[in-house]
Amino acid sequence: MSPSRLAAPAALVLLVGISAVTGVASLSGGEWWILGVSRLPRTAAALLAGAGLAVAGVIMQMLARNRFVEPSTTGTAQAAGLGLVAVTLVAPGAALWLKMAVATAAALIGTAGFLALVRRLPSRDPLLVPLTGLVYGGILGAAATFLAYERDLIQYVDVWMNGELSGVMLGRYEFLWAAGALAIAAYVFADRFTIAGMGEDTSRSLGLDYPRVVALGLVIVAGIAAVTVVTVGMIPFVGLVVPNMVARFAGENLRRTLPLVAMSGAGLVLACDILGRLIRFPYEIPVGTILGVLGALVFLWMLNARR
Secondary structure (H helix, E strand, O other), rough: OOOHHHHHHHHHHHHHHHHHHHHOOHHHOOHHHHHHHHHHHHHHHHHHHHHHHHHHHHHHHHHHOOOOOOOOHHHHHHHHHHHHHHHHHOEEEEOHHHHHHHHHHHHHHHHHHHHHHHHOOOOOOOHHHHHHHHHHHHHHHHHHHHHHOOOHHHHHHHHHHHOOOOOOOOOOOHHHHHHHHHHHHHHHHHHHHHOOOOOOHHHOOOOHHHHHHHHHHHHHHHHHHHHHHHHHEEEEEEHHHHHHHHHHOOOHHHHHHHHHHHHHHHHHHHHHHHHHOOOOOOOOHHHHHHHHHHHHHHHHHHOOOOO
């Protein structure tokens, strides 16, 4: 394996080591149980969430045929939050798996609605797509906030809509492995998603069952977004920044680039989580806040940078 291909895994291993030793409690005092109960689960949660969101972002960009979309800017995450509010109002004591199932269904419907809106937009102006997604997501988020406000559930919406890893412990993050499994499924069907990104007419001419591939992509994107929102909250811009950066250096063949997309997304979220722990040590800044600022700056750069 060439040195360039070893760089991403090596950087990821280094970040895992830094994350394991970063925290208020010192391991030198013999409190090694903190590793297994808190720090390693938190590190795993950051890796799984980052990898899943990056993969979901690149699939979303393929389906929408636009490089400026991802789950948090297309209403997917907001729809998952709306589903969580709805199931909490109807069945407050529902099991976590049931809430996750409802959030996934809501995210699936919300994503399908966004793609239906995108197909009606003129193709000559690609910036209309992310603008439509931001407005669409804002409407869904406002609906969730209104319902939560009427039932005194604003604190829950704040938790779901802001990515936060400080509460992750052993036994409270394991659903994120489902996001990892969905990312692996995306790699299995990577060639089909690459062809689907060429457009419906081209895909059909190449013998691809376009509606089925789109449906599969929607399920993967909605599932990853819902699992992430339920477990650690919404983490913005990962699915936007990472696929675009990887595409600039490695192209857009998903079979070749998807592992790098997943590793880069995992590393980005973990690095921002470490940064959030260090900026105001011993206090923490949520990883969603760090990525919100960083992602917005990179997004503005992408809009103005040369191809």
